Amino acid sequence: MIVGVVGGGQLARMMIPAAVELGIELRVLAEGEGMSAALAATAVGDYRDADTVLAFAEGVDVVTFDHEHVPQAVLQRLVDAGHAVHPGPHALRFAQDKREMRARMAEIGAPQPDWAPVDAPGDLERFLADHGGVGVVKTATGGYDGKGVRVVRDAAEAADWLEGAAAGGPRLLVEELVPFTRELAQLVARRPSGETVVWPLVQTVQRDSICAEVLAPAPHAANIQPLVDDVARSIAEQLDVTGVLAVELFETADGRVLVNELAMRPHNSGHWTIDGSITSQFEQHLRAVLDLPLGSTAILAPASVMVNVIGGPASGSMADRYAAALRSHPDVKVHSYAKSARPGRKVGHVTAIGDEIDEVAYRARAAAAHFDA
Amino acid sequence: MIVGVVGGGQLARMMIPAAVELGIELRVLAEGEGMSAALAATAVGDYRDADTVLAFAEGVDVVTFDHEHVPQAVLQRLVDAGHAVHPGPHALRFAQDKREMRARMAEIGAPQPDWAPVDAPGDLERFLADHGGVGVVKTATGGYDGKGVRVVRDAAEAADWLEGAAAGGPRLLVEELVPFTRELAQLVARRPSGETVVWPLVQTVQRDSICAEVLAPAPHAANIQPLVDDVARSIAEQLDVTGVLAVELFETADGRVLVNELAMRPHNSGHWTIDGSITSQFEQHLRAVLDLPLGSTAILAPASVMVNVIGGPASGSMADRYAAALRSHPDVKVHSYAKSARPGRKVGHVTAIGDEIDEVAYRARAAAAHFDA
Structure with a gap:
């Protein structure tokens, strides 16, 4: 194999x-x-x-x-x-192009923010007028970690991107600015012959548009888990996704759950599975793309919290901080990506597991802090 | 690092x-x-x-x-x-030479079987006479997985080895044939600066002198765990072992626990820690030899059972059997060593974890069986 x-x-x-x-x-x-x-x-x-x-x-x-x-x-x-x-090009295009993704989500009836393609200033003006004068303009392709996303209150604020699009750059779309209360992510794995499994829904915390923390399972989410399961499985099946699919979601104050983004690969929101689930997203991805039977997604403890190490130590390498981090937190798992430190760069993560989410989060954050500054 | x-x-x-x-x-x-x-x-x-x-x-x-x-x-x-x-030569010699090990165990007062060095037939005859006419002759060096071990009832049965020793081959010793009820192993890790941690005591099951199964923690062993902890920590400290040390033990019907062998490296009796403990013996060994703070040895579930895949499939590779094994047992962890099948060769192992040792053992054995025959 x-x-x-x-x-x-x-x-x-x-x-x-x-x-x-x-x-x-x-x-x-x-x-x-x-x-x-x-x-x-x-x-x-x-x-x-x-x-x-x-x-x-x-x-x-x-x-x-x-x-x-x-x-x-x-x-x-x-x-x-x-x-x-795996995943095949016919699936990957929906992770590569947000306009295609939005159109396909609409076709399959997945809940999502209002949106519209933007090919001319008038498209954007109309959308803003219909949505309280504010919208989120995105480049259809090439964005990640907050890049290619801009909140605008006037079409002129997207003029440079519109010019870029006209000159052959990424096409644009605009989405409703969702008044969300938190962000969630649903990880699903599917193999070519059809078997599909889901892990528990998780809460993701973004900082400066980069995933900073993941709480697994998402607290107070039991009521929406069945709906989200259905949405994620449906996307995986309708789009014929193979391997791991992460469905990033907004939860709104009025209890709606809306699809924000799709990632067709192991995803930051699933790193906790290495230490917190019987089968990690990485093992599952390999099993799925090889069309092997999928593994149990049962959790190893009631709560897992993953905290990213972003930027990394101001001096030295992550390894220089190991002694202090491991001494203070013998029960936390430290993961290094063997990358040099750079502002905004994900250079590692730590995961803690345990019985009570607040206590677990405290430990994970305290351990991760050893690698900052 | x-x-x-x-x-x-x-x-x-x-x-x-x-x-x-x-x-x-x-x-x-x-x-x-x-x-x-x-x-x-x-x-x-x-x-x-x-x-x-x-x-x-x-x-x-x-x-x-x-x-x-x-x-x-x-x-x-x-x-x-x-x-x-790490471990250093001054420690490793006691894992390399059973005569030196036995003499050192005696010095530090670790419980062990009666034994004697054997340099001539008379040494062996005397020991047999003192021990009911039976003894276990071992080569001091070079034995593993049952090789270099022979139960004898007459000095003549070791004549070839004595000749070998006289000709410069491995020296010999004889040990009391211990009427043990089961075999146990205590894994300990120690770093050069002194920190020492233990995992729970485990029961090991040998088949044809090869480790076949490990039950972790050892059932019905809570009463002897403190004693075994002390013995294992004492050996690690007195011998200045660094890294992982496995102390293999006999438990006797009259409740004694006797040191059988020492291994100064990650050990088959600790493979369950990959899936059943916060810190695996492999991570711990790396941390210990680098003199980094050691990790928690807490267990992830009340019971873990590891079953070795010995010999491997009669035809094909382990990978050929994956689909069936993984389909039947989505919650069992399969480990392959990427070795070709050969009778008596350890080519992989499977570990199951759960609440109840008999149920867990059943699952691990059933999953491992997919890779046999």
Whole structure:
């Protein structure tokens, strides 16, 4: 069993332990030397170059991904050459293009914010007029961690992006500014032959548009879990997603749950599963893309909390802070991505598990704080 | 943080996931190509050759081991060259030579079977006469998995080994044949600066002298746990063991607990910790040899059972049996060592965790059975 992963970031890195344990051979096409997943890198090259990706795919049983940026034309070349690609291009396009995603969510009846495509200033003006004079303009492609997202109260505030779109840059859409009370994420895994499993719904906490914390299971969410289960499974099935799918959601004060984004790969909102679930999202992703039976998503403790280490130590490496962090918190799991510190960069995470969510969150935050500043 | 591991077997392999998660660089000196830990192999060579091992050790922060077979002379060269070696040669000798181990256990007052060195037939005859006409003759060095162990009722039955010893082969000792009711193992980890932690005492089940199953914690052992804790910690401290130490024990019908063997490395009796404890023995070993604070040894469920896959499938690889095993047992963790099947060879293991030991054992055995025959 050989799985080829396009992309050498921390998601590919975190597949390595799962692969080693199951006896799966993992091969990574890394963007450069010294990437987070360098240990498993068998090739270095540009994932936008079809010949590079095709050469990498030779001899692997399935191609999967560390990110969603591989161009459709490259994905299609892989499929045409007879390679198993999971998730497939027909699913990945909905994670790559937010306009296509929104249109498809509407078709399948998934709850989502009001939205409209924006191809001209008039499109945006009309939407703002209909939605209290405010909207969230997004680039359909290329955004991540808050990039490509702008709250506007006047069409002129998106003029530069509209010009960019007219000049061949990313197309735009506008969404209702949802008065949400919190953000949630539902992780689901699906294998090509159809089996689908979900983990418990989690609460995600963003800081500066980057995922800072995940509380699992989401507190006070038992009443919406069945609805969210249905939505996530339905998206996975209707879009024919294979592997892990993360459905990011808004919860509103009036009790609605709306689809915000889709990610078709292991996702930051699922890192807690490494330490908090029988089957981690990384093991599950490998099992799913190989079309092996999926693993139990049962939780190992009533509460798990993951806190990202963002930016990292102002001096030295994460390793320099280990002694203090591990001494203070012998029961917290520390994960390093072997990346150098840089403001806003996710360089690791810590997870704590236990009986009571507030106590667990306290421990996870205190341990993570050892790696900051 | 760079850890060099001498030996490329499954113990080195199982250190890889822990190293990846903690952001530790692992370098393995493998005995050959395609070993179980090949992913982390940075060198291939003979661990009995001092120059090979010295070259491998260049640039690592600490040297540790997948096995105890590195000759004392080679270990001493490493120490003399200024390398951190954990466990050190002064500790490892007691895992390498059973005569030295028995003499040292006597010195520190650890409970153990009656024993005597055997250098001539008369030594053995006297011991047999004093012990009901039966004894267990062992080679002091080189034995494992039942090799180098022979139950004798007459000195003549050890004549070949005595001749071997006289010709420069392994020296011999004889031990009392202990009427044990079951075998136990106590895993302990100790770092150079002194911190020592223990996991719960476990019961081990041997089949054909190979570890077949481990029940964790050992059922009905609460009364002896404090004594065994003391014995194991005392051995670790008195012998200055660093890293993981496994103390294998006999329990007798009259309630005694006797030291059988010592292993100074992660041990088969601790594989359950990967899935059943906050800190696995592999992560703990890496933390200990790097002199980092040790992790919690708390258990994740009331019962964990590990069953070895011995021999492996009569046809095909373990991977060929995955679909059936994973489908029947979505909550059991399957570990493959990426070794080809061979009678008597440990090629993987499965671990189940849960509330009730008999139910957990049933699941683990049933899942492991998919990989046999």
